Amino acid sequence: EVQILETGGGLVKPGGSLRLSCATSGFNFNDYFMHWVRQAPGNGLEWVAEVRNKNNNYATYYAASVKGRFTISRDDSKSSVYLQVSSLRAEDTAIYYCTRGQPGAWFAYWGQGTLVTVSS
Amino acid sequence: DVVLTQTPVAQPVTLGDQASISCRSSQSLVHSNGNTYLEWYLQKPGQSPQLLIFKVSNRFSGVPDRFIGSGSGSDFTLKISRVEPEDLGVYYCFQATHDPLTFGSGTKLEIK
Numbered sequence: 001e002v003q004i005l006e007t008g009g010g011l012v013k014p015g016g017s018l019r020l021s022c023a024t025s026g027f028n029f030n031d032y033f034m035h036w037v038r039q040a041p042g043n044g045l046e047w048v049a050e051v052r053n054k055n056n057n058y059a060t061y062y063a064a065s066v067k068g069r070f071t072i073s074r075d076d077s078k079s080s081v082y083l084q085v086s087s088l089r090a091e092d093t094a095i096y097y098c099t100r101g102q103p104g105a106w107f108a109y110w111g112q113g114t115l116v117t118v119s120s
Numbered sequence: 121d122v123v124l125t126q127t128p129v130a131q132p133v134t135l136g137d138q139a140s141i142s143c144r145s146s147q148s149l150v151h152s153n154g155n156t157y158l159e160w161y162l163q164k165p166g167q168s169p170q171l172l173i174f175k176v177s178n179r180f181s182g183v184p185d186r187f188i189g190s191g192s193g194s195d196f197t198l199k200i201s202r203v204e205p206e207d208l209g210v211y212y213c214f215q216a217t218h219d220p221l222t223f224g225s226g227t228k229l230e231i232k
Binding site for chain 2: 037044045046047050061063064097104105106107108110111112113
């Protein structure tokens with residue numbers, strides 16, 4: 001069974017940083033691209049970042065709204081993906097979901113999310 | 121960026137009836153490889169989103185055949201026949217043909 005568990009959210013002041021972690025199990029992590037998707041309170045969904053697998057040179061991609069401030073990475077030995085979020089703004093307040101795709105589909109499996117609140 | 125416009129914003133429905141949600145794209149979602157990467161997600165209250173449909177009309181594992189995705193180019197529809205209580209929530213369309221990846225703004229399926 002595919003399992004995805006995000007941790008690391010919390011309350012942070014504007015300009016601050018956090019490192020979100022996503023631990024996975026139940027599948028061969030090395031084979032898959034991984035993504036972060038976020039949802040601001042009461043709002044819709046926004047794709048944030050993608051990290052591809054070793055066969056695709058661990059290429060990374062970002063939404064324009066976070067590029068230069070957020071960094072996605074992965075550790076295949078730990079079946080985990082990370083999102084370093086920096087220079088945080090109030091508009092970054094959201095639930096951050098870690099997701100995994102499958103051939104032909106981008107977000108087939110989701111974690112329960114971790115809440116990041118940016119407030120002074 | 122590709123803009124996905126979902127209508128209606130809210131869809132009141134009687135249990136057992138059919139519901140239909142439209143997703144229109146600001147540009148064609150046909151990829152240069154011939155595939156159309158249009159997906160549908162359902163977010164039930166208090167839960168993470170879940171994948172329903174990928175590549176326009178393919179049901180994800182475990183999704184009932186009451187959910188039917190259709191469409192082409194820039195015009196897509198999700199039909200839910202015989203709506204059941206567990207179908208209630210917010211439906212999002214999503215495209216992965218063009219960068220950046222984008223979601224529609226959502227359609228809330230609610231009891232009439």
